[in-house]
């Protein structure tokens with residue numbers, strides 16, 4: 001690993017103090033009560049972490065992807081729900097604006113996000129269109145200076161508390177499926193015609209709110225469309241590639257958190273008159289967990305540094321590899337941590353049990369790991 005920069009060292013130091021003070025005492029409670037402490041938006045907004053990637057010229061901290069992932073990893077060691085907030089506005093606001101918004105749109109929205117209090121979500125998935133994004137049915141029909149949106153999105157992270165969403169909707173039926181007919185919009189969640197469904201109860205990351213969003217003749221100004229009409233799908237794929245390492249960062253953090261607990265337990269827990277850490281069977285498990293975490297972390301930061309340096313030639317392939325490798329690793333390591341804690345690891349209310357549930361969704365959202373493997377294999381086979 002390259003040494004930390006002064007900025008990274010200072011940021012991670014103060015972030016650790018915030019995690020110890022604000023997150024660690026409520027990490028279990030957020031999971032058990034399935035409630036999200038909204039004051040954390042203020043906490044992370046004041047640290048510049050909700051808006052980490054907003055460039056300095058728009059009033060943001062302008063953190064690079066590597067530093068953002070380090071911050072996410074650090075928080076995820078204690079709580080995946082807490083880590084969700086780090087960089088929350090990047091995929092749903094900052095990257096779409098930076099990569100295919102107009103300068104006028106950037107000037108309008110980025111300074112607002114840079115203030116730190118804004119929460120945004122990205123709304124792509126529908127009940128019958130997840131991996132198959134091109135199958136989405138939500139429609140945006142042009143009517144004068146507005147589009148009129150009708151449809152439904154599901155599983156939307158932070159929807160119940162979002163101020164804005166980045167919405168993907170069909171704007172025509174012609175052209176190549178998905179590639180030519182999906183557009184992308186910034187939508188104010190206070191717009192008439194939007195309703196939020198009930199809290200969706202998840203297996204893990206229970207403190208994070210998720211919900212359906214319904215659109216009933218919602219008027220969205222043409223000025224809120226980002227990029228060319230019909231080109232939202234390709235843009236969406238590109239920004240998902242750029243953001244995927246942040247999912248991997250949560251995975252590495254969760255695995256490290258579970259590993260640390262497993263090591264402490266292995267030293268402390270006695271069986272047959274010895275610490276269980278004295279048994280080679282347990283030692284080998286711990287060694288494998290450690291190897292996997294270190295390998296995942298190395299791949300993660302190799303990828304983020306390439307992206308930060310503007311080396312995007314293998315972006316899709318690398319982002320998919322990092323997402324798959326780190327999230328599969330987190331599932332395995334958190335499961336092994338539960339194993340090392342034995343029956344105590346299986347009891348609800350135990351940190352490793354929560355971490356194992358939290359890890360599972362990382363293999364599913366932002367493109368399932370099967371879809372990532374398709375991308376990797378297609379490139380290896382020279383299909384595109």
Ligand SMILES: Cc1cc2nc3c(=O)[nH]c(=O)nc-3n(C[C@H](O)[C@H](O)[C@H](O)COP(=O)(O)OP(=O)(O)OC[C@H]3O[C@@H](n4cnc5c(N)ncnc54)[C@H](O)[C@@H]3O)c2cc1C
Nearest residue numbers: 122123124125129130131132155156157365366367368370
């Ligand atoms: C907690 C949580 C938070 C989420 N947050 C958001 C959010 O904020 N915004 C948003 O838009 N979405 C969000 N999602 C949705 C998420 O991105 C989708 O669930 C995911 O993309 C998979 O879509 P799906 O559930 O429809 O599964 P499907 O696409 O129906 O897939 C079902 C299974 O089939 C496999 N499969 C599908 N196609 C192929 C193929 N071609 N080859 C091989 N296997 C395939 C999949 O890998 C999966 O195992 C969230 C989901 C969860 C659970």
